[in-house]
Amino acid sequence: MVEAHGLDRHGSFSVDVAGGAAVVTVEDLTARVYFVRPDGGRRTTFPAAARAADAQDIAAQRELAKAIRRTLAAERARLDGLLAREPETWARLYLDHPLTGQLTRRLVWRFTGAGGAILGLPIDRAGVSTVDGTTRSVAGAGAVSLWHPLESSRETVLAWRRRLLTDLIVQPFRQAFRELYVIAPAEERGGAHSNRFAGHVFRQTQARALMKRRGWEPVSAAYWDDGIEHGVARRRYEHAGVRAELFFDPIEEIEPDPSGLYRYCTSDQLRFFRGMTDEPLALTEVPPVVFSEALRDVDLFVSVTSIGADPDWHARTEGRRFRRYWGEVNFGELSVAGEVRRDLIAALLPRLSIADRCELDDPHLVVRGRLRSYRIHLGSGLVRMSPNDVQLRIRSLPQPRRRAAELYLPIDDDAILVRVLASALMLADDDAIADARVAAAIRGA
DSSP states (O other): OOOOTTOOTTSEEEEEETTEEEEEEEETTEEEEEEEOTTSOEESSOOHHHHHHOHHHHHHHHHHHHHHHHHHHHHHHHHTTOOOBOHHHHIIIIISSTTHHHHHTTSOEEEEETTEEEEEEESSSSEEEOTTSOEEEOTTOSEEEEOOGGGSOHHHHHHHHHHHHHHTOOOSSOSTTOOOOOOOHHHHHHOSEEOTTTTOEEEHHHHHHHHHHTTOEEEOOBTTOTTOOOEEEEEEEGGGTEEEEEEEEEOTTSOOOTTSBOSEEEEEEEEEEETTSSOBOOGGGSOHHHHHHHHHHHHHHHHHHBGGGOTTGGGSGGGGTTHHHHHHHHHSOOOHHHHHHHHHHHHHGGGSTTGGGEEEETTEEEEEOSSOEEEEETTTOOEEETTTTEEEOOOOOOOOOOOGGGGOOSOSOOHHHHHHHHHHHHHTTGGGOOOHHHHHHHTTO
8 A cells, every 4th residue: 555656666756857867766755846858867956948838747756856856764663673474575565665665675574484583684575685795595495573682692683784884775774784672680679660761851742642652542631530540551552451651740830821721740660561451560570672662762752852952941930940960961971872972983084084083982072172181071961161061052963964875874863863963073173163152162262
């Protein structure tokens, strides 16, 4: 039922216009529209003759590109969490589809047969490229499933990360660079609940929207719900017969919004239950992948919607409250997501022209500019500068004019990663910064 949008097997659709063709093509995980000349040259702008004679066709191509982007977004979400499939069905619906196939070929799949399991990037229906670049046949496989890095050793995961970096492969969602969460000793002793992400202060409305996008069902904390002391968000993992529930409490001292929802809440316990019952599961009984994926979602909720994600929180009216919490989030130890970001930056640094002016010093990336040195926190992207660790407020970052290969990222959903790297590229040349406010702060004016 996934719309193919009339694309050919290579993911393109073309219509003739004056002087050439208007072509929609799927590349780099998105859809783009080009004017293509008869000699094959292409550009993103259309000549005046084409705009005058074929304006409707060009507009239709641009609308088609928008529709394709919506389909790609839906397919990215659907693929993230795909279960096992019979190979023939998988090949027909995923590998051979003109849109979904563009995503499928960038992911690592597990092909299971009589001889065991083979991990690889699909080449065609019969063959895959393994982690070392060799081609293996999967013609006799009985099932195909999306590889989850928790199923493999750390060495295998690191090898796949190196493969993606070497071949400049951008995955449609985090797979090889996925954050992994395992049960900690304190959680084993705690029995049936995890407090790992308890105590975070977050915006309820923003969190609810994010929870829904990730398949959770939130029950709000609102002042008109007499007798209900907390909110809860639930997600069912049908294939495992498990339900996860995240509890949160309203901050009643801050005025609710016009709808009656409390603006801010604090996160509490994460619990697991058996199926649709109220029978609690010990954390050790929860399938490891389900445990990891649930905690990954909760980490996402609190990191994105936390007041700690607001660099100007301390300047707000409410900023006097939770100031200590804000500082811990922005300048404290790294979360699992921050650790993955650190490992990725460590692999990317040697590729940058400023590599000789950068070094990792957990939890920071240290950049030596010509005027000062800077410490960029890998968890928040906020910057402090020498000599007194004063915060440098950077409201917007310029697009760095670097070679495309130097800016390659194997994931495209980490805004903090982009901010850290863009800040480093700018601050390494701090004597040439065009932003007057930033330049004045650096020079002490």
